[in-house]
Amino acid sequence: MIGKRLNLSKKTILIVFIIFKVGSLHSQSFPSPESKAVVYLCENILKVDPNLTKHKIKFMSRTTGRPSKVYDIANCISDINVLKDSIPNEQFLDSLENYHKTNTSLNEQKGIDTNCEFFKRRIGFFTKNFFAMSVYNAIQYKDSYFVEIFLVNEKMGMYKIIAIEFNEQGSVVSHCLKTIIYD
Missing domain, CATH: 1.20.5 (Single alpha-helices involved in coiled-coils or other helix-helix interfaces)
Incomplete structure (x- = not known):
């Protein structure tokens, strides 16, 4: 028995x-849209921003666990202009931003595997001229999905927002880049 x-x-x-x-x-x-966005950036870095190849990029191989910011996406694709305070659809953007913040499925960290030579997990202690990269979770904006990649270089007083656009089938449609100098 x-x-x-x-x-x-x-x-x-x-x-x-x-x-x-x-x-x-x-x-x-x-693969997740976030992984596809990172691979797209790696493979098309010269097309996205050739200046990025001159710098090291620190990336911890995971998303932030927060959804992409609606205002950053709208600003990047020129639906609004944050610098000129031109936001004609502010109520719509606020409601969309609140929805994405409260939707728990969009608020989880995701691991991203990449073999990109531009991305480093560790950067030397004395290396000061590098970009720290953050990848936000995908959101739906209008009829597309977007992943926001945020790069900041504190020494240069600059940040870059790269929005990668996907269609319903999960293929990359386009990208946009906004560079802001704040110092």
């Missing part, structure tokens, strides 16, 4: 293991 139970429990464990393994393989087969 004990042998049959032991054999049955081994079979049960094997079946559970196979189900979890197949489930995890299935979930890994589709």
